[in-house]
Amino acid sequence: MSRRHDDRLARILGGPVLWAGLAALTLFALGPFVWVFxxxxxxxxxxxxxxxxxLPAAVTSANYVDAWTSRLTPFSRFFANSLLVSSVTMVATTCVSILAGYALARFRFAGRNALLLIFLAxxxxxxxxxxxPLLSQWYALGLIDTYQALIYSNFSFTVPFTVWMLVGYFDAIPRDLEESALIDGCGRFGALCRVVLPLAAPGIAATAIFAFVTSWSELLFAITFTTRTEMRTLSAGLLFMVGQYEIxxxxxxxxxxxxxxxxxxxxxxxxxxxxxxxxxxxxxG
Amino acid sequence: MARSDASVAVALPRPLLSRRARTLLTGYLYLVPVAACLGGTIVFPILKAMHMSLYNHVLFKPQEYGFVGLGNYRRLLRDETFWLTLWNSFVWVFGSVSLQFVGGFAAALLLHQSFRGRPFVRTVTLLPWIVPGVVVALVWEWLYQPNYGVINDVLLRLGWLRERVAWLSDPGLAMPAVIATNVWRGVPFFAVMLLAGLQAIPDELYEAARVDGARVIQRFRHITLPLLRPIIIVATATRIIWTFNYADLIFVMTSGGPANATQITSTYTLVTAYTNLDFGYAATLSVVLLVIMLVFTILYLRVTRGIESVT
Structure with missing residues (x-):
């Protein structure tokens, strides 16, 4: 009796409730984007x-063309800036973090655990x-409105994350493989490049993309450390557009x-x- | 004793540093770049903030620049806006995280079922989380727009509203409105984390419980919830800290307005530095934020100790 009741509950949960829930979830997540599109x-x-x-009575691409070529808010320029800042941040972060992540995964030195904790914190x-403090620092160094200031500031959030991720990836690679490379006459750096990096490549690539995406989305540094339109990234450019006379x-x-x-x-x-x-x-976020 | 026959062999020139020391040195050498990156962008700025907080430093009033000791901190204690922002932060964090959790849990349970088109729905569910914060803020500003926004329009058509509402400029509605936006953004985070937790629960447990006659709701209460507990704690603790820190949404949507109704501590710090250019006071707020974060982080580490390995 109760068994059959339970089966019916399970069927309802797995049938109508599931589909209604999925429809609601899709509408919830996608709805606002559809509206903006x-x-x-x-x-x-x-x-x-x-x-x-x-629904638009007539579909037009004018908004895209206007945004892309606009003199006041040139999205082509913003796009290029974002691409440049995010790419350089990604590459530099990855190089720095590979070295640090490898050192933290392989060498046992004093303060290693404290360092790991700091990266987590x-x-x-x-x-x-x-x-x-960064704004006053970049003022003092005359780096306002430069890519360097943006890229360097981005390290503050990309590097700790990337190091933390890479330590995990490197830890998962068996040491024996490197040991044999070391015995065969590879240096530490050679072993890192020839043995460890190829094995960790998928993880490193994913982590690098994360770094790219977070830099791409970054807003606060981008609006604070730039003042000129042609230095804005996409995030900053979007906000700048809202500040115009009429949205x-x-x-x-x-x-x-x-x-x-x-x-x-x-x-x-x-x-x-x-x-x-x-x-x-x-x-x- | 082992050395006794060494005299036969030719002694190798002893390296300047022992093998161990060289290994250690290499290790530290690999850390030099990271030290340079984080020293200049985290360590030094934090020390600088502490230093700046002792000065009266408003960028456009250079004549008033000077050492004021703890003056900024005294100003902070008397600053009603600051205390208001702490309360607002609490409302913002509690409202956002609790609703994100409920929504995310529901979404995770749905996505855990097998159905056709699951990869598509999973990817779509993630969208609000992965797009830039400023995009989320602007999308919702447009949805909330009093005259042309779709939210007012739908609510009017349904008859739930009598007249158009200015969601983001009404002091009573602005905070719920930004929280709703943040809930939309954060649901995917909980959904993904909890889904991973659900998938880690072995099916055999459910099978065994079914054989023993446990019903759907009992299985949920006695298997799903207890086994998800660690991941729930880690995800919630993480979210609380991030939400407390998160300034982008509110900054773009309301700048903390109207009349500081949505001003949380992190946006207040941002506005003080960026809009008011009051570096001394902004640095003071930063130091206070830092202390709050340290307390949070210590609590976080205590709560999640031993759980971390589960995720």
């Missing part, structure tokens, strides 16, 4: 129509804490899509590494 395709007349028009640090929602939506698509594509590649990355603080 539709907005980006609308003409001015459709955008500001009363009553609200949900840094994941908890807010960027706002660093804004005032151009069509163009802004196009800009939002431009900033989102690359990240979404990169993340679909990262699915497998996501859990580790997220729990280590890849995206802290």
């Amino acid at each position: 539709l907005t980006s395709l609308k003409t001015r007349a459709d955008l500001y129509a009363t009553p609200l028009r949900y 840094t994941q908890m640090f807010p960027a706002v804490l660093l804004i005032a 151009q929602w069509g163009q802004l939506s196009a800009g939002v899509m431009i900033s989102t698509v690359p990240v979404a594509i990169l993340f679909t590649y990262l699915q497998r590494h996501l859990i580790r990355g997220l729990s280590a603080g890849a995206l802290k």
